Amino acid sequence: MKLTELIEKLNLGVRSSKADLEREVTGGYASDLLSDVLANGKEGNIWVTLQVHHNIVAVASMKDLAGIILVNGREPEQETIEKAEAEKIVIMVTELPTFELVGRLYGLGVTGMK
Amino acid sequence: MNSDSRITKVQELVYEIRVRDVMKDDVVTVSPQTPMSKLQDILREKRISGAPVVDQDGLAGIISIDDFIRWLAEREEDCPISEKMTSDVQTLYADEPLIHAVNKFEQYGFGRFAVIDRQDKRLRGIITKGDIIEGLLKKLEIDYHKEETQNERIQRFFEDIYADRIALFFQYNVAGQDFKRAGESSSRLKATLGRLGLHPQVIRRVAIATYEAEMNLIIYADGGRIRVRVEPHQILVKVEDSGPGIPDIEKALQPGYSTAPDWVRELGFGAGMGLNNISNCADRMNLRSTVGKGTHLSIYISVENGAKSETN
Numbered sequence: 001m002k003l004t005e006l007i008e009k010l011n012l013g014v015r016s017s018k019a020d021l022e023r024e025v026t027g028g029y030a031s032d033l034l035s036d037v038l039a040n041g042k043e044g045n046i047w048v049t050l051q052v053h054h055n056i057v058a059v060a061s062m063k064d065l066a067g068i069i070l071v072n073g074r075e076p077e078q079e080t081i082e083k084a085e086a087e088k089i090v091i092m093v094t095e096l097p098t099f100e101l102v103g104r105l106y107g108l109g110v111t112g113m114k
Numbered sequence: 115m116n117s118d119s120r121i122t123k124v125q126e127l128v129y130e131i132r133v134r135d136v137m138k139d140d141v142v143t144v145s146p147q148t149p150m151s152k153l154q155d156i157l158r159e160k161r162i163s164g165a166p167v168v169d170q171d172g173l174a175g176i177i178s179i180d181d182f183i184r185w186l187a188e189r190e191e192d193c194p195i196s197e198k199m200t201s202d203v204q205t206l207y208a209d210e211p212l213i214h215a216v217n218k219f220e221q222y223g224f225g226r227f228a229v230i231d232r233q234d235k236r237l238r239g240i241i242t243k244g245d246i247i248e249g250l251l252k253k254l255e256i257d258y259h260k261e262e263t264q265n266e267r268i269q270r271f272f273e274d275i276y277a278d279r280i281a282l283f284f285q286y287n288v289a290g291q292d293f294k295r296a297g298e299s300s301s302r303l304k305a306t307l308g309r310l311g312l313h314p315q316v317i318r319r320v321a322i323a324t325y326e327a328e329m330n331l332i333i334y335a336d337g338g339r340i341r342v343r344v345e346p347h348q349i350l351v352k353v354e355d356s357g358p359g360i361p362d363i364e365k366a367l368q369p370g371y372s373t374a375p376d377w378v379r380e381l382g383f384g385a386g387m388g389l390n391n392i393s394n395c396a397d398r399m400n401l402r403s404t405v406g407k408g409t410h411l412s413i414y415i416s417v418e419n420g421a422k423s424e425t426n
Contacts, residue, residue, distance in 0.1 A: 034329075035387035038322050039394065051382045058297035062304065062321045064314075079294070087301075 001025050001109060003067055003090060006046065010104055012069060012092040015076050016084035023090070025066045028110045030102050034059050041065055046110060048098055054080040061087045071098045127253055133215050134208035136249025137229045137239035143168040144177065146196035153182050153195060166228045166237055167199050173228055173237050175199035207232040208239070212246060219243055271310070272346045282310075282344040288328055290336030290357075293381065299340055300325035310344070316417055319395040320349055323413045326388040327353040333378050334358070335409065348397075351413040359405035367393070367401070 003021045007014060014021070026044030031037050032051055041047060041063045048069050049056060057080060060068050067090035070076060076084070076091050084091050094101055106112075142160045144153070146169050157163065157179055164178030177199040185198050206215050206227045218227060229239040272280055284306060286299035304321035324340060331338040335357025343350045360366045367389050374384020393399050398414040 032382050033385040033387070034382045035326065035385045035391055038325065039387060039391045049382075053293070053381060055293075055297050055381070055383075058301055058325060061301065062318060062325060064318070 175201040323395040356408040
């Protein structure tokens with residue numbers, strides 16, 4: 001499934017790198033610990049987190065993730081957006097809490113295991 | 115890459131790509147009742163050399179510019195397209211691999227095939243030889259681009275240097291407690307290695323290990339320096355600080371063990387997985403630490419061993 005489809009179906013807001021929404025999503029990972037994502041996130045995954053500081057961009061870039069979804073109506077810091085633009089990382093936002101968002105992602109076929 | 119393997123690539127692609135991936139789906143169709151005299155205008159206007167004939171039940175036939183010329187040459191009266199079209203139409207299913215299309219073009223010598231849905235038999239598109247070539251070229255270009263960026267340029271670079279030992283050296287200075295710039299050194303290193311053309315898997319492992327080490331410098335050691343030595347066969351990342359040192363290295367290496375303060379944990383750091391992540395990315399790791407003096411961490415990552423995953 002492509003990012004554009006997820007954005008449309010889950011009504012996500014896009015905060016950065018709007019030119020890179022054609023990326024294919026291979027699965028998902030939900031965690032607020034950066035080291036955990038570095039260890040267990042997979043290339044092409046969508047990452048669900050409540051962290052908003054700019055280091056999430058470095059993590060997503062290193063793991064070559066498809067994008068980041070910030071939950072609970074949290075907004076990325078300005079610095080995070082700037083870094084995400086530079087690194088071409090798509091940051092999306094939703095009002096939904098993690099549990100609900102992950103459930104809906106799963107319902108759309110985005111799974112956590114191969 | 116030699117020409118043999120490129121041929122193999124095309125062969126591989128014609129099995130991989132589906133008809134629907136290269137067909138045109140905005141098809142100009144005509145109705146069986148359309149008079150032959152109108153066909154010329156339709157073909158000229160749409161710049162096509164043939165069109166599927168469709169009635170309410172779906173695909174009824176196919177009409178081409180050849181049919182039109184034959185009709186002209188025979189100087190017949192005007193008649194509906196249905197009388198001159200080929201009604202025994204050879205079709206392709208949208209989900210068939212491209213190789214089927216290639217074979218059918220070969221077999222029948224037609225200029226185009228109508229593409230229908232396997233289930234409802236409705237017209238989905240039209241495919242010409244040109245579409246196949248275009249589709250293959252596009253895919254080759256994408257694959258080639260991928261390959262080009264992944265190609266180990268650095269190996270060739272090293273091959274052009276004559277010396278008994280070759281190494282590139284990079285140093286990054288990391289300031290302590292500076293969360294604003296945290297991760298900057300490893301990002302810069304990652305970009306640099308990318309430019310050198312190392313294998314993406316190798317780059318990822320180096321970047322993740324360096325990122326974790328950089329975070330440790332910032333969180334625990336009040337900064338330090340990262341020195342990277344890139345050699346043809348391996349990359350060594352040396353991380354040094356003059357911080358408080360690690361009292362119990364064995365404990366520190368245990369996943370989940372952390373001495374991070376709460377405010378660090380709230381940012382999502384300090385989960386006690388850093389050294390563990392580094393060790394997973396490394397082929398070899400060496401950690402020496404003296405309390406009150408500082409910590410030296412050496413991370414060895416083999417360039418040849420590119421296939422090793424960072425999350426094994």
